[in-house]
Structure formats: C-alpha cells, structure tokens
Amino acid sequence: MSHIFERTVINGMVLENRLVRSATWEGMCTGEGRPTEKLVSCYRDLARGGVGLIVTGYAYVRPDGRQLPGTMGIYTDDFADEMRHLTDVVHAEGGSIAMQLVHTGGKANTAGLDCLPVSPSGIGLASSPGPSVAMTRSDIESMIAAFAAGAARAKEYGFDAVQLHAAHGYLINQFLSPLTNRRADEYGGSVENRRRFLMEVYAAVRQAVGLHYPVLIKLNVDDFLEGGLIGEEAIEAARRLDAAGMDAIEVSGGTADSGERTPARGRAKSPAEEGYHRELARQVKAVVSCPVMVVGGFRSRAVVEETLQSGGADYIAMARPFIREPDLAAKWRQGGGSPAACQSCNGCFKPGLEEGGIYCVKQREKERLHAGD
Ligand SMILES: Cc1cc2nc3c(=O)[nH]c(=O)nc-3n(C[C@H](O)[C@H](O)[C@H](O)COP(=O)(O)O)c2cc1C
Numbered sequence: 001m002s003h004i005f006e007r008t009v010i011n012g013m014v015l016e017n018r019l020v021r022s023a024t025w026e027g028m029c030t031g032e033g034r035p036t037e038k039l040v041s042c043y044r045d046l047a048r049g050g051v052g053l054i055v056t057g058y059a060y061v062r063p064d065g066r067q068l069p070g071t072m073g074i075y076t077d078d079f080a081d082e083m084r085h086l087t088d089v090v091h092a093e094g095g096s097i098a099m100q101l102v103h104t105g106g107k108a109n110t111a112g113l114d115c116l117p118v119s120p121s122g123i124g125l126a127s128s129p130g131p132s133v134a135m136t137r138s139d140i141e142s143m144i145a146a147f148a149a150g151a152a153r154a155k156e157y158g159f160d161a162v163q164l165h166a167a168h169g170y171l172i173n174q175f176l177s178p179l180t181n182r183r184a185d186e187y188g189g190s191v192e193n194r195r196r197f198l199m200e201v202y203a204a205v206r207q208a209v210g211l212h213y214p215v216l217i218k219l220n221v222d223d224f225l226e227g228g229l230i231g232e233e234a235i236e237a238a239r240r241l242d243a244a245g246m247d248a249i250e251v252s253g254g255t256a257d258s259g260e261r262t263p264a265r266g267r268a269k270s271p272a273e274e275g276y277h278r279e280l281a282r283q284v285k286a287v288v289s290c291p292v293m294v295v296g297g298f299r300s301r302a303v304v305e306e307t308l309q310s311g312g313a314d315y316i317a318m319a320r321p322f323i324r325e326p327d328l329a330a331k332w333r334q335g336g337g338s339p340a341a342c343q344s345c346n347g348c349f350k351p352g353l354e355e356g357g358i359y360c361v362k363q364r365e366k367e368r369l370h371a372g373d
Pocket residue numbers: 022023024025026056057058100165167168218252263264265295296297298317318319320321346348349352358
C-alpha cells in the first residue's frame with residue numbers, strides 16, 4: 001500500500017498526499033515583491049499537478065531582508081489583492097499553500113535602500129562577505145515583530161499555513177550558528193542564547209496567527225560547516241519547537257558555503273545517495289511528536305515510498321523536480337513509477353536571475369531539439 005497518497009491533516013490544513021513542493025524562489029515578482037500573473041500561473045500548475053502542499057519561495061518580511069531579484073515581499077498590505085488572487089487560484093485547483101517567511105540577514109541585497117544588511121554580529125562568510133551591521137536589541141525586537149506581521153498578513157490573504165525559514169544560512173540560521181553569532185548578550189554565546197531569537201520569532205508568530213493555524217519551520221539540522229550549527233544543537237531546537245507547539249518541521253541542511261553539501265546538491269549517482277538528509281530527519285523524528293518533512297535530493301518513487309514506509313519522515317519535500325514536472329504527483333498517482341526527470345544541475349537558477357523567472361533549462365533544450373530549432 002502506497003503511503004504517498006494518504007490524506008492527512010496538519011492543524012486543520014488538509015493535505016491530499018504526502019508530497020510537498022519545498023520552498024523554491026521563482027524570481028517572478030516585481031522589484032518591490034508584488035506577485036505577478038506569471039507566478040500565479042506557476043502555482044496553478046503545481047496545484048493542478050496534485051502536489052499535497054505548495055510552499056512559496058521565500059518571502060521577505062522587511063525590505064532589507066530581500067536577497068535574490070523577483071522575490072515575493074510580505075512586508076506591506078499593498079499586495080493584498082494579488083496575494084488573495086494567488087491563494088484563490090490554488091484553492092480553486094484543490095491545492096494547499098504555505099508562505100515561507102524569511103529575512104536573509106547578512107546575505108541580503110540592500111542596494112537602493114540606503115542601508116547595510118543587518119546580521120547577528122556583523123560577520124559574513126565567504127559567499128556573503130558583507131559588510132553588515134550587528135543588530136541592536138531594538139532591531140531584534142522590530143525584526144521579531146516583522147515576522148509576526150508577515151505571518152498575520154499571510155493568514156489574512158488565505159495562505160493555509162506559514163513556514164519559518166530557519167535554514168540555508170539566512171537570518172534565523174545566522175543566530176543559531178556560532179560562526180555568525182558572536183554576540184555577548186542573551187542572544188549569543190550558549191546554545192540556549194543562540195536559539196533565543198528563533199524561539200521568540202516562533203512565539204510571536206504563534207501569537208499573531210493563533211493556536212488553530214499551522215506554523216511550520218524549515219530547519220537546518222546541520223550546516224555542514226566547520227564551527228557552524230551541528231546536529232546535536234539543531235535536534236534539541238527541534239525538540240523545543242515541538243514542545244512549544246510547532247506544527248511540522250522540514251529537515252534541511254547546508255549553506256552556500258558548505259562545499260558539496262549545499263542545500264541543493266548535485267546529481268545522486270545511485271538511489272542510495274538520494275534523500276541526503278534522511279538520517280538527520282530520522283534523528284529529529286525520534287525526539288518530536290509533530291510531523292517531520294524531509295527535503296534534499298529525492299528523485300525515485302521507491303526511495304520516497306521507503307522513507308515514508310519505514311517511518312523516516314511523514315512528508316517528502318522536493319524543489320527542483322517540480323520545476324521540470326509540476327505534475328509529478330499526478331504522474332505518480334496515476335501509477336507512473338519513473339523517477340523525477342530532474343538532473344539536479346541547478347541550471348534553473350540562471351533564468352531566475354536573468355530572464356524574470358526560473359524554468360528547467362534541460363527541459364527547454366529538449367523541447368527545442370524536438371521542435372528542430
Ligand atoms: C531555484 C531554487 C530556489 C530555491 N529557493 C528556496 C527558497 O526560497 N527557500 C528555501 O527554503 N529553499 C530554497 N531552495 C532549496 C530547495 O527548497 C531544496 O531545499 C533544495 O533544492 C534540495 O531539494 P531538491 O533536491 O528536491 O531540489 C531553492 C532551490 C532552488 C534550486
């Protein structure tokens with residue numbers, strides 16, 4: 001019996017199956033972060049394609065938290081109409097959609113804003129050397145309020161859930177990591193202090209949306225960086241989040257500085273190399289009672305099925321496969337057993353940066369060849 005196509009409920013949110021479109025920056029919003037019809041159409045295809053839950057690309061909660069071009073903004077009420085239209089379209093197709101909330105901290109691109117990026121201690125890493133400004137206590141307070149306001153907006157606009165982005169080296173992860181958090185106050189130093197910002201963001205978001213609305217988190221369970229956040233500390237954070245009422249935890253790992261162990265790794269040479277955060281997810285599952293999602297390199301239906309069946313995770317999240325095949329869930333539901341066609345080449349980033357939206361370059365090449373171009 002396939003576990004993939006079981007219907008489940010997370011704090012009132014009904015999911016038609018256990019497949020999740022992991023947050024994927026699409027680069028399809030305007031410069032100020034307003035969703036476009038191109039983005040709406042992307043989500044329509046995903047919902048129509050039957051994936052259980054769509055998580056949006058990371059949406060920035062303050063203008064100084066934006067990183068890549070064309071990212072969605074959730075810092076203002078000005079985009080309410082477009083946001084409501086977007087969730088209506090997904091719901092009309094029978095889909096569910098969560099908004100991922102982010103501040104990219106020291107990795108932000110603040111060009112045109114007349115301010116430097118902010119970060120826990122003003123420390124950058126090779127992929128984002130800075131400069132950035134260390135946050136004051138009042139910056140921290142206003143940042144927490146910005147996450148809460150973003151969550152309240154997402155709920156108001158019809159999103160079925162929010163997901164905190166606490167992975168991949170962005171602001172929450174920067175607080176958790178001893179490499180980027182060298183603070184001497186109660187937000188730095190001990191593991192408990194480094195975790196404080198995350199716990200306060202969660203508490204404020206929960207307060208803003210209430211108990212009966214799903215709050216999810218994507219958490220780095222290992223940064224795979226010398227001196228960075230390690231499994232033991234992240235697993236304890238997961239345990240505490242679960243105890244505090246977190247509705248689901250998506251396990252990820254790595255940052256742009258993690259060499260071969262970045263969040264979006266190269267192609268697996270065998271099914272055994274797929275699902276490269278499976279072991280970390282198992283460790284999280286052992287200490288929490290909320291559902292666990294796992295992302296990273298899943299491509300074969302058999303590996304997805306085995307991970308669910310063996311209790312290694314409750315949901316399987318994928319990002320790149322759905323860029324090439326937004327209807328992957330429908331194909332598998334109809335009995336197709338082929339692995340996702342995605343080759344994990346990361347060619348999808350370039351058109352997002354240069355052409356106003358991501359797409360699978362390999363698929364486009366194939367179509368051109370067929371058309372005899
Ligand atoms: C084009 C692109 C954009 C991404 N944007 C986000 C994002 O906005 N938020 C996030 O948490 N992860 C983002 N990721 C990482 C993915 O969600 C996922 O963790 C990673 O790609 C591994 O999963 P996969 O092998 O199924 O693609 C992105 C990845 C790609 C390729």
